[in-house]
Amino acid sequence: MVNDLYPSTFPIDVRHFLADWIEQQIWEDFEPGKTELESRAKYQLDQVINLLQMISEQNSSIVDKMKLRQISKTLGVYFQPRPLDFGVLVRDILRKEQYLLSNCPQISCSQYAPKPTAPEITMDQLVNKVLEIQDIRQKIHVLKEELNLDQERFEAMGSQGSVMQNGRDLSSEDPQKNLRICIEQKKYNLESMALTRVHLLQECVQRLEQYQHDHIFKLERWCYEQHKSAIGHPFDDNLLPLQNGFEQFLEMNAKLRQEVFLVGDPATVGLTEKLTSLLTDLVQSSLVIEKQPPQVIKTQSKFSASVRYLFGDKIAPGKAAMLKVQIINEQQARGLRQGGLPSDNVGELMNNTAILEHNTTTKSTSAAFRNMSIRKIKRAERKGSECVTEEKFALLFSGEIHITGWDYPYSIHAISVPIVVIVHGSQDINAMATVLWDCAFAEPNREPFVVPERVPWRQMCNMLNVKFTSEVNTRHSLNEYNLLFLAQKIFDKHDICDFSNMFVSWSQFNKETLPGRSFTFWQWFEGVMELTKKHIQSYWSDKLIFGFIGKQHLHVILKDSPGGTFLLRFSDSEIGAITIAYVEMSENGARVQNIMPFNKKALEISGLGNRIIDLKYLTYLYPNILKTVFNKYYNGPEKAANPGYIQVQLVTVPQPSDMNGSSNQNMMRPSPTLSSPEPYSLDPNPVQILPYPVTDPLYTEAIDEFLNEIKMDDSTQH
Numbered sequence: 151m152v153n154d155l156y157p158s159t160f161p162i163d164v165r166h167f168l169a170d171w172i173e174q175q176i177w178e179d180f181e182p183g184k185t186e187l188e189s190r191a192k193y194q195l196d197q198v199i200n201l202l203q204m205i206s207e208q209n210s211s212i213v214d215k216m217k218l219r220q221i222s223k224t225l226g227v228y229f230q231p232r233p234l235d236f237g238v239l240v241r242d243i244l245r246k247e248q249y250l251l252s253n254c255p256q257i258s259c260s261q262y263a264p265k266p267t268a269p270e271i272t273m274d275q276l277v278n279k280v281l282e283i284q285d286i287r288q289k290i291h292v293l294k295e296e297l298n299l300d301q302e303r304f305e306a307m308g309s310q311g312s313v314m315q316n317g318r319d320l321s322s323e324d325p326q327k328n329l330r331i332c333i334e335q336k337k338y339n340l341e342s343m344a345l346t347r348v349h350l351l352q353e354c355v356q357r358l359e360q361y362q363h364d365h366i367f368k369l370e371r372w373c374y375e376q377h378k379s380a381i382g383h384p385f386d387d388n389l390l391p392l393q394n395g396f397e398q399f400l401e402m403n404a405k406l407r408q409e410v411f412l413v414g415d416p417a418t419v420g421l422t423e424k425l426t427s428l429l430t431d432l433v434q435s436s437l438v439i440e441k442q443p444p445q446v447i448k449t450q451s452k453f454s455a456s457v458r459y460l461f462g463d464k465i466a467p468g469k470a471a472m473l474k475v476q477i478i479n480e481q482q483a484r485g486l487r488q489g490g491l492p493s494d495n496v497g498e499l500m501n502n503t504a505i506l507e508h509n510t511t512t513k514s515t516s517a518a519f520r521n522m523s524i525r526k527i528k529r530a531e532r533k534g535s536e537c538v539t540e541e542k543f544a545l546l547f548s549g550e551i552h553i554t555g556w557d558y559p560y561s562i563h564a565i566s567v568p569i570v571v572i573v574h575g576s577q578d579i580n581a582m583a584t585v586l587w588d589c590a591f592a593e594p595n596r597e598p599f600v601v602p603e604r605v606p607w608r609q610m611c612n613m614l615n616v617k618f619t620s621e622v623n624t625r626h627s628l629n630e631y632n633l634l635f636l637a638q639k640i641f642d643k644h645d646i647c648d649f650s651n652m653f654v655s656w657s658q659f660n661k662e663t664l665p666g667r668s669f670t671f672w673q674w675f676e677g678v679m680e681l682t683k684k685h686i687q688s689y690w691s692d693k694l695i696f697g698f699i700g701k702q703h704l705h706v707i708l709k710d711s712p713g714g715t716f717l718l719r720f721s722d723s724e725i726g727a728i729t730i731a732y733v734e735m736s737e738n739g740a741r742v743q744n745i746m747p748f749n750k751k752a753l754e755i756s757g758l759g760n761r762i763i764d765l766k767y768l769t770y771l772y773p774n775i776l777k778t779v780f781n782k783y784y785n786g787p788e789k790a791a792n793p794g795y796i797q798v799q800l801v802t803v804p805q806p807s808d809m810n811g812s813s814n815q816n817m818m819r820p821s822p823t824l825s826s827p828e829p830y831s832l833d834p835n836p837v838q839i840l841p842y843p844v845t846d847p848l849y850t851e852a853i854d855e856f857l858n859e860i861k862m863d864d865s866t867q868h
Contacts, residue, residue: 155246159228160239163221167205168198177244180237189619189627191237192612193383195229198222201371204594208367230608231650273398276361279354280402283409286347290340297336304329348417354406355421355428358399362428365395366435369460370595373438377567380445380589381613382620389440389458393514396436396460403429404555430560433553436460437564440516443545445585449524449573457547457564459515463508466552469559471506473517473549475499479530483544483565483598491548491563497571498525499545506551517547527571535661539580542568542588542599568599583660583672586617604655607637614675621679624691632698639664639722640671644702669725677726685753686728694718694771694779695728701744707772708733708742714769718758721747728758732768756800759783764802 156162165172175194180187199222206218229236307326369392379385403425410421436459443455457473465471477497478486485492504517529541548563568588570581590613591605614636615628628636637649640658642665660672667674678698682690689695695718708715708731716732727747734743748761762768762777763784769777 155243155250157239159224160236160243161221163217164198164202164225165243167218168201171197171201172240172244177237177241180234180241182234182238184234185629186625186627187237188234189612189615190384192230192233193616194240195225195233195236196612199226200374200594204367204371207595208363230606273395273402276354276357276402279350279357280405280409283347283350283354286343286350287409287412290343290347293336293340293343297333297340300329300333300336304333344413344415347413348415351406351410351413351418351421354402355410355424358402358406359424359428362399362432365392365399366431368392368395369435369438374594376442377589377592380442380567381586382616387440389438389460390513392438393458393460393462396432397462397464399432400429400461400464400553403432429556433461433551433560434562436551437547437562439547439564439566442567443522443569445567445569445589446578446581447524447569447571448575448578449527449571452521452523454518454520454522455545455547455566456516456518459506459517459551459562461553462513462515464554465506465508465515466554466556469552471517471549471551473504473506473547475502475519475522476546476548477524477527477543477571478546478565480542480599481530482546486546486563486565486598491546491561495528496543497527499523500525506549524571537580539570539572539577540584541570542584543571544568544598565598579673579676580660582676583670586613586672587656587659590617604653607641607649607652607654610640610654610659611636618679618682622683622687622690624687626691626693628698631696631703635698635700635703636675638700639674644700667723674725678720681720681726681728681750681753685750686758689718689758689783692779696772704731705742709740711740711772712770713740714767715772715774716762716768716770717772723747724749726750728753730762730765730768734767756802757783757785760785760800761802765804767804 156165180191202218202222202225206215206222209215209218225236304326307329372389372392375383375385376387407422407425410418410425438458438460439455440458441454441456444453447453455475459465459471476492476495477499478492479496482492482494482496500523501519501521504519506515506517508515527543529538532538532541545566546563547566548561550559551562552559568585570584572578572581588599588601591601591609592599611628611633615633619625619627634646634649637652638644640654641649641652643649658671660670663670664674682695686695690697697718697720699717699719700722704717704719708717711733713733713735716730718728719731721727721729724747727749729747730745732743732745733740745765748758759780760783762780771777771779
């Protein structure tokens with residue numbers, strides 16, 4: 151019955167190895183058809199696959215290692231195209247587990263019930279074992295004292311021979327013999343307790359090693375998730391549980407070291423060395439970057455970062471820990487794994503020192519670098535077509551720490567996520583592409599700063615969706631039509647096919663310009679995000695913008711719609727612009743027209759809602775939503791700042807066209823005394839913003855006279 155819970159696509163091994171992590175996630179939200187949860191389900195699936203791969207790398211069992219690798223591969227192949235199915239499956243499994251626990255008392259609750267977190271388990275077990283060792287030590291001490299007294303009494307009694315009477319050994323009632331038996335029993339008990347003590351010490355050190363290894367792994371996972379959060383993945387930045395674990399492991403190490411020293415048994419010599427090694431590993435992992443620096447840094451610009459020391463207040467009094475920061479390149483970052491800090495400077499960094507300070511309120515010890523600045527940078531020789539915005543550096547935080555209760559200082563360091571150093575704002579977008587690719591596709595525990603040259607499109611889809619929703623700050627994710635268009639754009643394929651197993655390269659992402667364009671895919675996509683975030687975020691969140699759709703698909707879905715049906719899509723030919731596509735009825739039938747795109751400047755002059763309301767021939771938002779849905783975005787005429795001036799309103803109107811669709815240039819132009827933006831054309835009907843006066847009759851006559859004067863002045867000049 152229990153085995154039936156876990157299908158071949160989600161074997162019980164996943165539940166076993168990731169029990170704690172699975173139970174800490176929220177699965178109940180997943181429902182079939184809830185496409186808005188696709189990205190979250192995809193994130194959960196990627197997490198499971200990554201965790202299984204990391205556990206397989208660290209598992210000493212070859213069988214488990216191979217099994218976990220195969221499971222992670224199967225999960226990816228089966229669920230990557232439909233991650234929501236994965237979320238629903240795990241939800242259903244957990245529900246069935248709860249049902250079995252409630253209705254089948256013969257099933258052990260401990261097997262399925264939510265478990266305490268790993269640090270709680272490890273500390274409880276270690277504390278109990280150490281208490282047992284301390285109790286045995288005290289009993290051994292008491293027993294030794296009793297044995298010494300017994301031996302002294304025995305020697306004082308002297309020795310007597312055996313006395314036989316009527317075949318009976320009278321010496322069996324001899325107090326000296328009884329004492330000798332008692333002494334022998336106590337010696338045996340001492341040997342047994344000493345052996346138990348050594349075995350317990352060996353077990354505790356072994357457990358400490360495993361639990362500490364698992365805890366440092368959790369810290370590495372925290373750092374990995376922090377790296378992924380740069381592109382919008384959810385991330386819990388709370389370091390307190392990790393700090394509690396570090397403090398407890400330090401305390402356990404000290405107690406076990408003391409017990410090993412007090413044993414004085416040759417069998418425990420290796421334990422001292424092991425505890426020293428564990429302490430070194432723990433201390434060297436105790437410095438973590440709590441607030442990462444910006445991943446794109448312009449020289450001569452201020453930036454900040456902060457690091458945290460995970461032993462809390464365990465700094466020796468009177469020995470302040472000074473930390474410094476230096477810039478390192480990719481080669482130096484790789485060299486850190488061989489030990490030793492780089493001595494060569496590849497950049498000049500200002501305000502690069504700070505002291506670790508303890509905050510009693512938050513119980514944290516940290517160092518804040520608030521006003522750092524890169525004055526200059528030394529770049530490596532570039533390879534092939536590599537440009538400066540593809541070169542990665544990092545910040546290395548390092549120093550010496552004196553820990554309370556330990557005799558000598560320890561060297562500690564932490565390396566930041568990769569950064570790209572630029573010298574001009576025009577390099578920012580390309581630098582961000584390098585950072586984005588690194589954050590999205592870097593593997594856990596990689597060689598710095600290795601990333602794949604190409605990735606499956608399904609991974610790229612997830613990255614673009616997560617980045618877009620995070621950057622725009624919206625819950626409205628990219629749908630299948632949007633992702634299809636993006637695939638067609640980046641692969642330059644306009645037919646509808648399955649792109650999920652195709653690979654997209656770094657060059658396609660941000661080195662090669664799109665066909666017929668002067669910009670790359672990323673430059674275009676980033677422009678869309680920027681426009682949406684700053685000017686049309688609410689429209690997108692209200693699902694009023696279709697967004698990513700090509701002209702070919704556009705004609706297919708609009709061809710049978712009634713005249714005046716329109717939709718909003720991002721410009722395919724211009725960076726950071728949105729256009730209105732609508733159905734126009736003519737003598738020759740219906741045709742789809744595209745208004746010249748509105749960019750950032752145009753939308754700052756007149757909002758998208760105003761423009762849509764002004765264009766009277768627009769009636770229904772595709773498929774059949776009344777245009778009045780945009781009324782809440784209509785601002786109307788601005789109030790006059792000074793009552794002594796005539797109030798005007800900017801209105802979007804189509805420019806008339808002749809039968810051939812060519813623009814009519816004999817249109818009324820705005821008064822030169824009124825501020826008017828550049829004209830925007832319609833393809834093929836240009837649109838222009840015209841000043842529209844208020845209808846108050848007191849003002850109308852004055853305006854007409856004023857315009858007549860302008861016309862007379864113009865004719866005189868001509």
